[in-house]
Amino acid sequence: MDPIISCRWQDPNGEWALTVGHxxxxxxxLAAAPAWSESLPFADPDDVRRLAQALLDxxxxxxxxxxxxxLSRTEPAQAKGERTHFATFAVGLDPTDGHRPYLAYQSYYHLGQATGLGLEVICEDPPVDHLRAQAHAFLTTFPGPTHR
Incomplete structure (x- = not known):
């Protein structure tokens, strides 16, 4: 994967990452924790443009x-039915913690009648200037319409 916007950090358990790329x-x-990673489609370039603009703003x-x-992907399951892997990805300022910036990813799996938690990756206090530089570079490289 060719990363366009990437936030990586270390803690005592290992490396974590939230990366959007081609x-x-x-x-x-791609959401990565020290012992586990997973990826989901990020729709199309217009969604990436909206992400870049959200970081710039x-x-x-x-x-x-x-x-x-x-985000979501439906996969054929070993047993009957399909398994749906879905997630939310957010960029924002945390109103409960002094409006600190964050990137957050939480995934879920749905199979039959059951839904279970997947991976949670939260980047608190991401390197905003670095992310803005990546967002600006993306918007320069992939210009196009962004609809709000």
Missing amino acids: NGDGWEL LPAEPEPYEFEWQ
């Missing part, structure tokens, strides 16, 4: 701010 056929979000002053995307 995988040759489309766009993909992160307010410098404390105020309510959040953009959220719903």
Whole structure:
């Protein structure tokens, strides 16, 4: 995957990451924890443009701010039915913690009548200037319409 927007960090358990990139056929979000990673399609370039714009528009002053995307993929299951893997991905300022910036990913799996939690990856205090630089570079490289 060719990363376009990437936030990586270390903690005592290992490396974590939230990355949106081009995988040759489309766009993909990779969420990685020290012992587990998963990826889901990130729709199309227009969704990536909206993400880039959301990062560029992160307010410098404390105020309510959040953009959220719903991602999903349906996969054939070993048993009967299909397994749906879905997630939310958000960029925002946390109103409960001094409006600190964050990137957050939470996934779920749905099989038959059961839904279970998947991976949760939260980047608190991401390198906003670095993310803005990546967003600006993406918008320069892939210009096009962005609809709000």
